[in-house]
Amino acid sequence: MSNVLNEVLLANRGYAASFDKGDLPMPPGRRFAILTCMDARLDPAKYAGLSEGDAHVIRNAGGRASDDAIRSLVISYKLLGTREWFVIHHTDCGMETFTDDIMRGLLASSLKTASVDEHGWHDCCEGPGSAEANHISWLTIKDQAQSVLEDVQRIKAHPLVPSDIPVYGYIYDVKSGRLIEVPEATAAGK
């Protein structure tokens, strides 16, 4: 068994040993949802003060309002009763370090891990690549405030999103742990 798998299962055993949340209902108790980035430095339960049962948390590369994130948000509202949503991107995001063209070039030359230095991204090795990446929009980010605003606007404009649901736009600062409002996004989300 891999070390990681072993460590995860051991940690889970510890969590389950003192688990006392077995009677929570399915709908989120505090009736809101957060869309944020998969970044390892972000712990939405900690940075937003969530306990088990409180809120839906949707995460992907960048915290982007992808079709799949909107699928999840619509289910969250329509079937599980959330009433307010947050879009939270963050400083120093990996999605700012590349473009669709860079990703397509890297994946065309090899599927293996690339590395980055001050000159940009480089493929580490020879190997089979794939042109499949050419058909994917990687949803990269140029400017965090702009990406938060765009995603809030995309969510609000979606035909399956009710017009009266507030969507708040914030940036999480990985240096300080603080949430910083994107005022234009929050205003657009109301």
Next chain:
Amino acid sequence: MSNVLNEVLLANRGYAASFDKGDLPMPPGRRFAILTCMDARLDPAKYAGLSEGDAHVIRNAGGRASDDAIRSLVISYKLLGTREWFVIHHTDCGMETFTDDIMRGLLASSLKTASVDEHGWHDCCEGPGSAEANHISWLTIKDQAQSVLEDVQRIKAHPLVPSDIPVYGYIYDVKSGRLIEVPEATAAGK
């Protein structure tokens, strides 16, 4: 300001006041990623023993291997160096309570929140609906072990996923807090 927004910002101020993780690097320190459900009862950092900086966490309705989840996983591996992945669905998932047809019917009659009882889902109210839902696959689930297996297989078969990355399949039990292996999925993921 809404109560929820106020509470989230207050909790964040408390988190930031004692924040000491400002120097963590962007790539996940423990080099793995978890794909799991947005369900409010799940706290992946707690159930899998993660600290800030350890691992990528991707979440959507059901923890499904959607195109967007695979976009995130490929970025996680190719640019940020994760080496092992988990697919973790859970018991009592909302995605088991409806089908594409039910969701399409509900959204066609109204965008507002529906309710469920022993006879199934009902729309609560009159209102504008939308046929947009007819073009979306909602990625519902009939059987958790089967959905974990399908998602592990979809990830492993994807042309942008290297063949040597292990993908472990588990179900989180919301009653006990325990992770339960789906052995066929874990075996298929190796």
